[in-house]
Structure formats: C-alpha cells, structure tokens
Amino acid sequence: MTGPAGRLRVVGRLVDASNATLLTLDEDERRWVYKPVIGEAPLWDFPSATLSRREVAAYALSETLGFSLVPETVWVDGPLGEGSAQAWVDGDTSDLVDLLRPEVVTAEWLPVLAAQLSDGSPIVLAHRDDAQLRRVALFDALLNNSDRKAGHLLVDGDRLAGIDHGVSLHVEDKLRTVLWGWAGTRSVPTRSRWRRLRPRWMSPRRRVWRTRSGRRCATVRIRCWRTGSFRCRLSGGTGSLGPRSRRYPGSHVCLAPG
Template sequence: MSELAPHHLLPKNEDGTQHEVPVIWDASAADALGVLRTGDISVLGRMPYSSNATFLVRIDHPTMPTAAIYKPERGERPLWDFPSGLYRREIAAFELSEALDWHVIPPTVERDGPFGVGSVQLFIDANFEEHYFTLVNDDRHHGDLRRICAFDLLANNTDRKSGHCLASRWGPIYGIDQGLCFASDFKLRTVIWDFGGEPFDDDLAEAIGSAAQPAPALSQWLRPDELSALAERAEWLANFGKFPDDDGGRRWPWPLV
C-alpha cells in the first residue's frame, strides 16, 4: 500500500496543507470492491479539471482504508446525446473489462454517497506526469494499451483522452473516465491509434469474440439497444481481425490530453 495519493492532484485542507489519503496498492479486485461497497465515505474535495462534479473521497474500512473517486448523478451536466446517469456507464465499463478478463478499468461500484447515488471508483495512485502519449513510447506498456484500445472499440468510447490512461505505481495501466461510453450510435473518439492495422493476437481475438454475447451483469447498467450495439461491434471486430485505422483523422477527442 502506498502512503499518499499524488500531492499535486489532491484537494487541499483549508490551511493549505495536503490531505493524506491511504491508497490501495495492488489489492485484488474482490478486496477492493468489498472496501468500496461497505466502507464509510467522506468527501475530501472536488477534483480539478472535471466537467461534472467529481470528488476525491476517503473510504474508511477496518481492514483497508483507501481513496476513491465519487461521481454522483446529481452532479452531471445534461447532454443531448447521452441520457442522465453517466455514472452507470462507469460501472458497466468495469463489468465489461472484468468479463473480458482484461482488468483495465479500476474497480467501480454504485453507492449512495454524500451527494446521492453515483459511482465510486478505486483511486489509481499513479505518476500523473505520464499519459498515453508518453506511455506508448515504452514497449513494455503495449500489452495494457492494446487491451485499453480494444476495450474502447468495444465500448464505443467517445472520450479517450491521453490523460485517461494511468500507469499505476503497482504496474498495470488503467483507463479512467468511461462515462461517455456504450452509445448505440457509433461515436468513437480516442487518441489510441498507434496499433492500427495490427492483427489481434489469439487472446485478444478470443475475448473480443466473447463480447458478442454481452455479460449478464451489463444488463443492469445498459439499455437493450446499447447491449445490441455492443454485440454488433464485437462481431464486426472479431471478423475484421485487427485494430482499425482512423483514415479520415476525425475520430480524436479534444483536448487530446
């Protein structure tokens, strides 16, 4: 377990000092989910640079206190192309990642927190100077980044910015901010195009094919038309057999980082 979350990202106390927040270090997903579901939540502050209300919270648990990111539904700005309840897509993203055995989305649960119901996601202790554009330069990260890329293709991620790829201090790279995923209309926007044209390896191909039968857990969080669209994307990708390219140069988010 690390001692502190990254200082430059944490909200500050009223006297200007930094919060000290214990962060889970390489705990199992099952352990993390238990803590997130049952620990007492206390808000430490609002996270910077977030378009919706996003809070750093402390989860007090007798065996493993930790930090988490809390996104209440009542703090979401209305969007014309997504229904309210974006937090549900954060949970669906975790469930899809686990069903595929990729583990690229932090453990995420639904909780009734201080500002109402929303998602609570394990805080990823990372070097926040790193992001996709720096991580992709190291071949050691390509396995995780390919899985995140394939995940975004399946989930129809509309907002995979470079800063949404975090290299945890315990090793794996995680994708965060999945609220704009799973639309039934194709809306892909991502910075991850470096693998375009590469064939899927056997493990990726098998997992992608399995998504043509969406995991039962997803039906709690997504509409029937969104589940059908997910299955169609999985079938198309499995038949295509490789990472697509963005030939038109139009499927990038803004800002990029």
C-alpha cells in the same frame, strides 16, 4: 476490495472534471472517486443520469473479459445520493502517449497525427507500440469509448489503468481516442484464442447494487455465448444506457446496453 467500507466522506473535489467528481474517504480511510448522478451535466447525445452507470458497466466489462484495466468501480448511495465510486489510483499519467519532435519518433512509436505549434515548429502525436496499450485500444473499441485521452491512462504499479468511461457504451458509433496507431491491423483474438478465453467467462454474470434502504439502483448483466460474443446490460434507477444492441463487424462481439 469489494467497494467502500461503510459510508463515504467527501474530502475534496477534482476541479478539472466536467461533471461533479469528488474525492472521498471510506471508514477504512481508503480513497474513492465519487461521481454522483445529481452532479452530471446534461449531454445532447447521451441519456441523462446514465454517465456514472456507464462507469460501473466499464469496470464490469473489463473484469469479465479478464483485462483488469479499470480500477474497481461500484454503485453507491453516497453523500450526494446515488452514483459511482472508483478506487483511487495513486499513480502518474502514463508516458506511453506523448507529443514528440519528428526527429525523435523511432520505430517504438506509432504516429497518430502531425501538427504545428504556434511558432511553426512541427510536432507529432504518437503512442508506444506497447502490449498493455494495445489491450486498452481493443477495450475502447468494444466499449465504444468516446473519451480516451492520454490523461485517462494512469500507471498503477506494474499495470496500466484506464479511467473516465462515463461517455461510452452508446448505441451509435462514438469511438474517439488518441490510440489510432494500430488502425487497419487485427486487434481481436483469433477463434482459437476465443475458445481458450471462453471457459473463464462463459456463464452469465449478474450483479445488483442497492441503496441503504434496500431499493435496487443499478444492475449489471453480462452474458456470453458459445460464439465468443457477449452482451452487456446496465439498468436501474433514473435511466438506462439505450434501447438497442451494438454489433461490431469482425470482432465477434455484441454489446447491448439497455
């Protein structure tokens, strides 16, 4: 797919979302999750009118790195104006993250925290020691994702899909996630692994989305260097992601939303 076919038509609303999140159909009857800029609730720590742009940037970053974790997400001029449109994932929430009784936590599970229920019985939040989930954890660290809930991981056929990346790519440390089981372990590729990856995404990439009238509304630029680091920029329309670069020690990665 290369985005919605023709115009989007609103057929429903995801009522549990904190921002306006609409279920839409394109002219080929494919479903898309449409998040218009006008429906974004203001946040004290994120620039206004940028959350849907961050959704697009997360998809661009996932594809550039070859992770394929984020469903296709593009910039559109939809029924309520500019916003992001993400391909609908017709799957269930992943069971790789769960609340478990302590006695059923085996070596296949990585505990994150322990707590007590209202009746005093113990409970453990844990996730599987799973290769796809580990890739999500690495992606979240690079993306500076501040909203990785278990409900944001969906089973899409044989792959794991991550959704809801609107509060990511901040210029300050914002990583908030349930995937803390690998804390303290090395999660980044070795230098030799970076060298094998680089030929696929060395060249600068740039994509521009325009409204139907031709006005530029969003631009995503991803540039990679010989060191294995990269820079992700998203701009246009009514806002930008932030003024400064982000550098993550030890990961050979530099993010520069701006």
